[in-house]
Amino acid sequence: MARSEFLRPWRHSPLRRRSDVAEAWLVLVTAVLIVLGAPAAGLAAAHAVDASTVQERQGRHTISAVLTQNPPPRVGVDVSGGVGTRVHTTVRWTAADGSAKTGITTVAPGLRAGDRTTVWLDRHGALVRDPVTPRQATGESIALGTVAGTSTGLLLLGAQRTGRALLNRHRYAQWEREWAAEDPRWGQRAT
Numbered sequence: 001m002a003r004s005e006f007l008r009p010w011r012h013s014p015l016r017r018r019s020d021v022a023e024a025w026l027v028l029v030t031a032v033l034i035v036l037g038a039p040a041a042g043l044a045a046a047h048a049v050d051a052s053t054v055q056e057r058q059g060r061h062t063i064s065a066v067l068t069q070n071p072p073p074r075v076g077v078d079v080s081g082g083v084g085t086r087v088h089t090t091v092r093w094t095a096a097d098g099s100a101k102t103g104i105t106t107v108a109p110g111l112r113a114g115d116r117t118t119v120w121l122d123r124h125g126a127l128v129r130d131p132v133t134p135r136q137a138t139g140e141s142i143a144l145g146t147v148a149g150t151s152t153g154l155l156l157l158g159a160q161r162t163g164r165a166l167l168n169r170h171r172y173a174q175w176e177r178e179w180a181a182e183d184p185r186w187g188q189r190a191t
């Protein structure tokens with residue numbers, strides 16, 4: 001965009017309307033908010049995910065457990081240890097007070113009854129799902145931060161478009177009023 005085009009709404013001109021100045025301010029404020037606000041929203045969301053992950057890990061600890069039954073076979077699933085290859089089964093472990101506890105958790109496929117595995121417990125000794133790995137937490141942070149930043153930018157653009165539509169409605173109404181006031185005078189000159 002040429003410099004003169006960018007500065008047109010800010011220059012004094014007999015054709016400049018207050019709505020033109022308002023639109024120029026609307027565009028400028030929206031641009032500043034997108035440049036500053038969208039990344040800030042993305043970073044805030046990413047930091048919230050990181051804080052949640054750290055808090056989740058603080059309240060959990062691992063303990064060794066024994067499988068009490070064979071896990072069901074996973075038919076047609078990659079058993080190379082990829083995401084989604086864990087299976088549900090019952091395990092038994094000894095609690096801090098010496099009592100035997102049992103519960104259902106996920107384990108790697110290929111384990112059999114009597115095999116040992118590591119399970120996660122909360123502060124109260126109840127089984128909980130495995131916390132996310134640092135790699136998963138980074139992926140979640142990036143994904144949520146990107147979504148939050150993009151959503152903020154799109155929301156600001158939508159607000160700017162709505163503001164522009166309202167200004168255009170005002171301009172059209174003003175133009176109609178001015179035309180209605182001038183129309184009778186033009187009609188008299190033509191006759």
